[in-house]
């Protein structure tokens with residue numbers, strides 16, 4: 001089973017091509033699908049307190065259901081990358097984009113300033 005992000009993206013490209021679904025995979029619809037799946041993910045936590053949400057996560061089978069929604073979000077995200085690549089005709093290295101974003105965030109939120117802080121207090 002491939003776990004490398006590009007291998008997963010290629011697997012999804014084949015999945016879509018085999019079904020001739022490219023015509024349905026417009027960036028607009030894939031962006032909406034990501035949002036909808038993100039909503040399904042959020043639904044697991046809606047109206048629960050922090051403690052209730054933690055109890056829900058610990059309950060047998062619920063973490064797997066949440067991970068399934070995370071997988072849906074990631075699948076549609078990779079399908080969107082494939083659609084962007086297909087439409088622009090330019091290769092996209094999404095793995096590298098993630099690395100670059102992590103590096104950018106590391107510079108934006110240096111550990112020396114942000115350790116144990118979600119935000120800095122304004123002067």
Ligand SMILES: [Mg+2]
Pocket residue numbers: 037040068069072
């Ligand atoms: Mg779903």
